[in-house]
Amino acid sequence: MGSISGPPDVIQRITQQIGNTPMIDLSSFTKRLGVQATVYAKLEYFNAGGSIKDRVALRMVEQAEKQGTICPGDTLIVPTSGNTGISIALIAAVKGYETIITLSEGMSMEKEVVLRSLGATVIRTASGVPYDSPKSHLGVAKRLAKELPNAHMLDQFQNEENPTVHELGTAEEIWSQTRGRANVVIAGTGTGGTATGISRGLRKYNPSFRMICVEPVGSKMSGSHHSVEKKVSSQPFLMEGIGGDFTPEVLDQSAIDQWYSAADKESFHYARKLIREEGLLVGGSSGSTVEALVQASRKGLINSDDVVVLIFPDSIRNYLSKFVDDKWLEANNLCQLTASLSSLGKVCWMRVEKEAVRFTIIPDQGTQVWAQIPVDTIFDEESYNLESNSDAINIEINISVLNRALRSAVGASYAALRLTKKGKLPLLALTILSTEWTDGNMALATDQAQQQQQPADPTTASEVVGNRRARERETWVTQEIPIKILHEETVEALHEPHCPDPDVHIILPSLLQLKSISDRFTKLASTDKNQQSGLVAGDVSGAGAGAGTGPGGSGAAALGSSSAPKLELSANMHGKLKLAIATDELKIASVWSGLVNPPLDPAHITQEQFSQLPSERMRGVGDDDESGWAKVRIDGKDWSRVLSVGRLSPRVVACFINEMALVLYVYLPGSWNGEESCLTYYINSFTT
Numbered sequence: 147m148g149s150i151s152g153p154p155d156v157i158q159r160i161t162q163q164i165g166n167t168p169m170i171d172l173s174s175f176t177k178r179l180g181v182q183a184t185v186y187a188k189l190e191y192f193n194a195g196g197s198i199k200d201r202v203a204l205r206m207v208e209q210a211e212k213q214g215t216i217c218p219g220d221t222l223i224v225p226t227s228g229n230t231g232i233s234i235a236l237i238a239a240v241k242g243y244e245t246i247i248t249l250s251e252g253m254s255m256e257k258e259v260v261l262r263s264l265g266a267t268v269i270r271t272a273s274g275v276p277y278d279s280p281k282s283h284l285g286v287a288k289r290l291a292k293e294l295p296n297a298h299m300l301d302q303f304q305n306e307e308n309p310t311v312h313e314l315g316t317a318e319e320i321w322s323q324t325r326g327r328a329n330v331v332i333a334g335t336g337t338g339g340t341a342t343g344i345s346r347g348l349r350k351y352n353p354s355f356r357m358i359c360v361e362p363v364g365s366k367m368s369g370s371h372h373s374v375e376k377k378v379s380s381q382p383f384l385m386e387g388i389g390g391d392f393t394p395e396v397l398d399q400s401a402i403d404q405w406y407s408a409a410d411k412e413s414f415h416y417a418r419k420l421i422r423e424e425g426l427l428v429g430g431s432s433g434s435t436v437e438a439l440v441q442a443s444r445k446g447l448i449n450s451d452d453v454v455v456l457i458f459p460d461s462i463r464n465y466l467s468k469f470v471d472d473k474w475l476e477a478n479n480l481c482q483l484t485a486s487l488s489s490l491g492k493v494c495w496m497r498v499e500k501e502a503v504r505f506t507i508i509p510d511q512g513t514q515v516w517a518q519i520p521v522d523t524i525f526d527e528e529s530y531n532l533e534s535n536s537d538a539i540n541i542e543i544n545i546s547v548l549n550r551a552l553r554s555a556v557g558a559s560y561a562a563l564r565l566t567k568k569g570k571l572p573l574l575a576l577t578i579l580s581t582e583w584t585d586g587n588m589a590l591a592t593d594q595a596q597q598q599q600q601p602a603d604p605t606t607a608s609e610v611v612g613n614r615r616a617r618e619r620e621t622w623v624t625q626e627i628p629i630k631i632l633h634e635e636t637v638e639a640l641h642e643p644h645c646p647d648p649d650v651h652i653i654l655p656s657l658l659q660l661k662s663i664s665d666r667f668t669k670l671a672s673t674d675k676n677q678q679s680g681l682v683a684g685d686v687s688g689a690g691a692g693a694g695t696g697p698g699g700s701g702a703a704a705l706g707s708s709s710a711p712k713l714e715l716s717a718n719m720h721g722k723l724k725l726a727i728a729t730d731e732l733k734i735a736s737v738w739s740g741l742v743n744p745p746l747d748p749a750h751i752t753q754e755q756f757s758q759l760p761s762e763r764m765r766g767v768g769d770d771d772e773s774g775w776a777k778v779r780i781d782g783k784d785w786s787r788v789l790s791v792g793r794l795s796p797r798v799v800a801c802f803i804n805e806m807a808l809v810l811y812v813y814l815p816g817s818w819n820g821e822e823s824c825l826t827y828y829i830n831s832f833t834t
């Protein structure tokens with residue numbers, strides 16, 4: 147063996163392992179997706195803390211130290227979706243700072259576990275509140291920074307060191323790793339710092355360089371700069387770490403050339419594909435960059451001459467209980483579905499068939515819902531066995547009770563629903579397996595106790611962590627939900643309302659935005675004491691009313707008795723939607739334009755049928771012609787409950803049957819085992 151001289155080839159501190167991440171050629175993967183360009187991916191999960199945010203965190207800390215604003219012993223407060231918090235906590239562990247991390251509720255439990263193990267104090271903050279609310283991660287961090295002694299907020303959303311580290315570091319690496327060939331970079335956008343810095347850095351070398359940003363569908367970081375999709379809305383999304391409800395100061399829109407929106411479903415699909423087919427253990431937002439690449443390439447905006455670099459910001463580690471887990475995707479969707487249904491009615495009829503489960507809500511007043519989802523998104527595939535003379539079992543269930551049970555299953559390592567009996571009582575049994583890690587400080591963790599414990603508790607596993615024994619405790623819990631089995635004759639009369647072909651069909655804008663405007667209108671009209679006539683209370687029209695009356699319900703006929711304010715909703719076949727309310731004292735309206743009237747699938751309709759469709763006739767009527775609008779009047783409160791389905795789906799097609807009814811088709815995102823599921827809402831129109 148030859149002798150090797152010189153100092154050992156080791157690093158002194160883990161913070162030296164930040165930056166200089168590898169880049170991988172992904173072209174064969176992306177060619178299979180139909181993308182002809184040369185595509186590389188920069189694997190930022192090779193940074194010490196597991197994400198691209200290590201770069202920003204190190205620079206923010208080092209610069210603040212240089213300026214003398216912080217010194218070891220101080221407390222660093224970080225509002226974050228997780229990664230920046232982990233990066234700061236890691237650096238703080240090495241350098242001797244205290245850390246307080248404000249992390250919103252929706253972020254994964256894995257992030258919190260990593261943060262706590264690094265010694266950080268984690269404060270969970272409300273999710274879904276505006277960024278400038280005192281309850282948001284930013285709001286809480288700001289308050290704590292004022293209140294606590296020697297505490298400093300490191301604000302990645304405002305701190306110019308964020309883009310600068312990418313301009314001076316990441317961009318240089320990309321240029322050198324691609325030997326000066328990179329002309330497009332695609333990055334997910336959370337603060338905008340990565341995209342802004344990379345763009346500034348690479349434009350120095352190549353003035354025609356293009357920076358493409360991607361945000362989740364429902365995020366509105368891009369604001370009015372969303373040049374490609376033009377769909378700027380604000381809706382909840384499951385993706386973590388990118389997207390938001392404001393444009394942070396570090397995001398320089400002049401550095402960005404194009405924006406894309408990636409739906410959770412596609413992003414998670416591509417992330418799982420990267421893991422499965424390429425062995426790249428990435429997080430979900432890496433999938434969003436692939437989705438943006440595919441969209442851009444389909445539009446002809448990326449072609450074979452381009453050399454594209456995708457930024458893969460973090461790893462699977464943060465999401466083991468989330469998109470990486472099929473059960474999580476399904477449980478989350480099902481929970482949101484039952485939450486939305488339970489706002490519209492108490493009793494739900496579930497028809498369990500071989501391949502599908504149908505949900506029907508027919509309240510005494512208000513909107514009817516009909517939904518169908520694949521059976522294996524609800525029942526455990528292995529144990530599902532339908533035993534019924536009629537190939538279907540009809541159940542009556544309290545939907546709020548089911549929703550409460552399902553809420554406890556989100557995040558569980560395993561959940562299964564079973565139709566069963568206790569004595570003669572039929573039940574829906576929800577079995578959940580939850581896993582907790584406890585550290586080795588508990589008495590049972592000694593070797594001896596461990597041996598004694600194992601035979602009696604076969605569900606308990608253990609593993610040695612350092613010199614202590616960490617224990618994984620698995621708990622099985624079964625919740626029993628009472629149900630009523632209905633005979634086939636009882637449900638025979640139960641069928642979807644038959645409606646005429648719509649006069650106008652249109653994709654609704656952001657449901658959350660629509661809901662907040664509708665709620666404001668309803669509130670204003672309710673407080674207007676003199677409201678009467680005009681658009682206010684009247685009788686429900688005949689369309690669909692009476693049809694579809696359920697076993698215990700009286701259909702929608704009782705609608706006429708409601709005296710709540712009525713909203714007038716109208717649309718035309720030129721992409722316009724109008725929401726209005728009028729009382730004696732008040733007349734307000736809001737108009738959306740540029741919406742999409744989706745084309746009907748030619749496979750399902752002949753040319754002749756097509757030309758006879760009322761919507762085709764309406765398309766021929768000019769945009770400014772009043773007769774080209776289809777109109778319905780709906781109960782403001784009921785409408786508000788319907789719109790809460792915005793939590794579940796960003797894609798809703800509204801079909802207007804003039805003066806009669808509004809039918810909404812809500813397309814459910816998520817895996818749903820790759821099948822598209824749809825909810826149908828029937829809302830009868832009130833007459834004037």
Ligand SMILES: NC(CSCC[C@H](N)C(=O)O)C(=O)O
Pocket residue numbers: 199225226227228229230231302335336337387388389390391
């Ligand atoms: N990925 C980031 C920063 S981007 C934050 C996204 C989101 N708008 C939010 O405010 O949570 C991190 O903190 O790790």
